Amino acid sequence: MSYNILSQDLLEDNSHLYRHCRRPVLHWSFRFPNILKEIKHFDADVLCLQEVQEDHYGAEIRPSLESLGYHCEYKMRTGRKPDGCAICFKHSKFSLLSVNPVEFYRRDVPLLDRDNVGLVLLLQPKIPSAASPVICVANTHLLYNPRRGDIKLTQLAMLLAEISSVAHQKDGSFCPIIMCGDFNSVPGSPLYSFIKEGKLNYEGLAIGKVSGQEQSSRGQRILSIPIWPPNLGISQDCVYEVRHLPKVEKTDSDLTQTELDKTEVLVTAEKLSSNLQHHFSLSSVYSHYFPDTGIPEVTTCHSRSAITVDYIFYSAEKEDVARQPGAEVALVGGLKLLARLSLLTEQDLWTVNGLPNENNSSDHLPLLAKFRLEL
Numbered sequence: 001m002s003y004n005i006l007s008q009d010l011l012e013d014n015s016h017l018y019r020h021c022r023r024p025v026l027h028w029s030f031r032f033p034n035i036l037k038e039i040k041h042f043d044a045d046v047l048c049l050q051e052v053q054e055d056h057y058g059a060e061i062r063p064s065l066e067s068l069g070y071h072c073e074y075k076m077r078t079g080r081k082p083d084g085c086a087i088c089f090k091h092s093k094f095s096l097l098s099v100n101p102v103e104f105y106r107r108d109v110p111l112l113d114r115d116n117v118g119l120v121l122l123l124q125p126k127i128p129s130a131a132s133p134v135i136c137v138a139n140t141h142l143l144y145n146p147r148r149g150d151i152k153l154t155q156l157a158m159l160l161a162e163i164s165s166v167a168h169q170k171d172g173s174f175c176p177i178i179m180c181g182d183f184n185s186v187p188g189s190p191l192y193s194f195i196k197e198g199k200l201n202y203e204g205l206a207i208g209k210v211s212g213q214e215q216s217s218r219g220q221r222i223l224s225i226p227i228w229p230p231n232l233g234i235s236q237d238c239v240y241e242v243r244h245l246p247k248v249e250k251t252d253s254d255l256t257q258t259e260l261d262k263t264e265v266l267v268t269a270e271k272l273s274s275n276l277q278h279h280f281s282l283s284s285v286y287s288h289y290f291p292d293t294g295i296p297e298v299t300t301c302h303s304r305s306a307i308t309v310d311y312i313f314y315s316a317e318k319e320d321v322a323r324q325p326g327a328e329v330a331l332v333g334g335l336k337l338l339a340r341l342s343l344l345t346e347q348d349l350w351t352v353n354g355l356p357n358e359n360n361s362s363d364h365l366p367l368l369a370k371f372r373l374e375l
Contacts, residue, residue, distance in 0.1 A: 001044040002180035002312050004141070004300070004364035005035050006356065007051040007083035017302040017363070020354050028056065031361035036064055038360075042341070042368055046123075047088040048139035048180035051362075054082040061086070075101040079115030085139045085181070087121050097122040097134060102162045104143075104155040109232055114143050114151055118159045118181075120166050131375050133175065133334070136167035140181040147220065149210020152184065152191055153202070153276070154228045160238035160278045176334030176373065177280060177315040182364070184309050185211035187288035187296075195282055195313055202227065203274035213307070225274045238278040285312040285340050285369040297343035301355045302363045306346035312369050334374055341368035 008028045011018060024030055039047065047070065052061060054076050062072045071091040076084035089096075102118035118140035124132055140159050143151050159179075167174040185191040189212030194200035202210075206220040226236065235241050288297055288308055299310040314335050343365060349355060355363045 001039070001042055001046070001366055001368045002048045002050075002139070002310055003035075003039075003366040004050040004182045004310060004362060005052065006031070006362040006364065007053040008056065009053055009082060010051060011363075017304055018356070020303050021356060022353075022358075025356055025358055025361070031356065032056070032060060034359065034361035038366060039065070040068060042366065044368060045090045045093045046137055046178075047086070048137065049086040049088070050139070050141040050182045051083050052086045054084065057084075057086065071096065073099050073119060073121060075117045075119040077115045077117050078103050078105045081115060084117055085119045085141055087119050087137055087139050089121075089123060089137075092126070094123040094125055097124055098166065100162055100166050102140075102159055104151075104158055106232065109229060111151060111154060111228060112232075114145075114148075114155075116141060116143050116155055118155075118162065120159075120162050122166050122175075125373060127375075129375055133373060133375055134169075135334075135373065136163060136175055136177045138163050138177070138179040138181075140179075140183070142182065142184050144184045146184075146211055146213035147208045149191065149205075149207040150223055150227050152211055153194070153200075153223075154232070156183075156191065156195070157228070157234050157238045157276070157278075158232075160280070161234045161240050164239045164279065174280065174315065177282070177313075178335070178371075179282065179313040180311065180367070182310050183211075184213065186213060186307050186309065187284075188212065192311075194276060194278075195311075196284065198278050198280065198282075200276045201274055202276065213305075213309075223274075225272050227276075236273055236276055238276065280315055282313040283316040283337075285314065285337060285367065286343060290345065295345045295347075298346050298349065298365075299343060299367065300364045301346060301349040303354070306349065306354075308343075310364055310367055312367050314369070314371065336372045336374060337369060338372055339370040341366070343367070 018026055057074055065072055065088050069090050069092060070088040072086055072088040074086045100120040104112060104116045106112040120138045122134055122136055124134050142155050167177050169175055190200055190210050202223045205223050207223055208220040233241050297308055298306045299308045
């Protein structure tokens with residue numbers, strides 16, 4: 001399950017988005033029991049939650065989920081907003097191999113002055129099997145600001161680099177990956193297409209067009225090439241750049257550390273290319289439109305908008321994609337999508353007065369998918 005549960009602080013700071021709601025349904029004391037009831041009802045093995053407020057997490061959310069058999073990991077946003085991302089999993093089903101928080105704020109990179117975060121776990125199913133597969137689960141909540149597509153793409157690249165590092169296996173392939181969250185971008189937008197297609201040529205792209213949240217981009221600057229500076233240490237392929245040490249022959253073993261440091265070089269991506277790539281083959285659990293009518297699904301609905309911004313992406317075989325020779329793409333079998341919980345249309349939601357309402361206590365809907373992990 002991926003679920004943005006709407007932090008109470010953010011609800012109160014943005015009360016103009018909830019003018020359509022009856023006051024009582026906005027209180028945390030009303031909302032939390034409803035959210036917990038939904039989580040219990042759907043009974044997912046893994047939860048990726050966004051907008052998890054720190055005080056509520058410590059006092060109520062974590063204890064409640066632990067009593068339901070979940071082990072919880074949490075990463076709070078940096079800066080002043082006291083909410084963050086949690087990944088919780090049934091400890092009867094998985095062992096935890098590693099926890100890898102990602103902070104998108106970087107003091108040394110002026111572009112990255114926002115406090116969003118991500119969290120990447122490596123889990124091992126508890127199954128009596130000689131082959132012990134592992135699975136990488138990532139959760140994030142990218143920057144909202146529709147006009148800062150440059151920051152959103154860089155945050156995504158940082159998350160993908162961490163996933164690459166965590167999911168990389170000894171044989172050079174990746175273990176199966178599930179990437180969930182609120183990406184603050186709509187289906188078909190350049191950011192969305194980059195996730196699904198593994199490549200994006202952003203030359204001439206206006207920064208306000210990256211996420212597709214807003215139509216107008218008058219007077220907007222276009223993305224710089226490259227989008228992020230080399231000192232971020234992430235290549236245009238969205239992996240951590242390696243520092244290469246020259247091979248030192250045994251006879252040179254008396255080289256001092258200072259001399260070694262001097263010969264260290266940072267390998268940077270090809271100069272001034274406007275092509276981004278990543279090496280996963282990711283599909284979306286949801287198709288974003290109802291097949292019979294073509295009406296859009298929505299994952300969030302409040303006074304200002306009703307759109308899809310939440311996703312569950314997973315690594316899947318894609319047979320129909322022609323690859324350039326030499327493009328290193330690790331195709332992973334592993335995950336087969338068996339089922340998903342239906343989303344709703346904007347019209348459906350307004351028949352129950354939008355979100356939050358008496359029964360649905362966030363301004364987002366939960367996303368839920370059932371996978372089979374091939375051994």
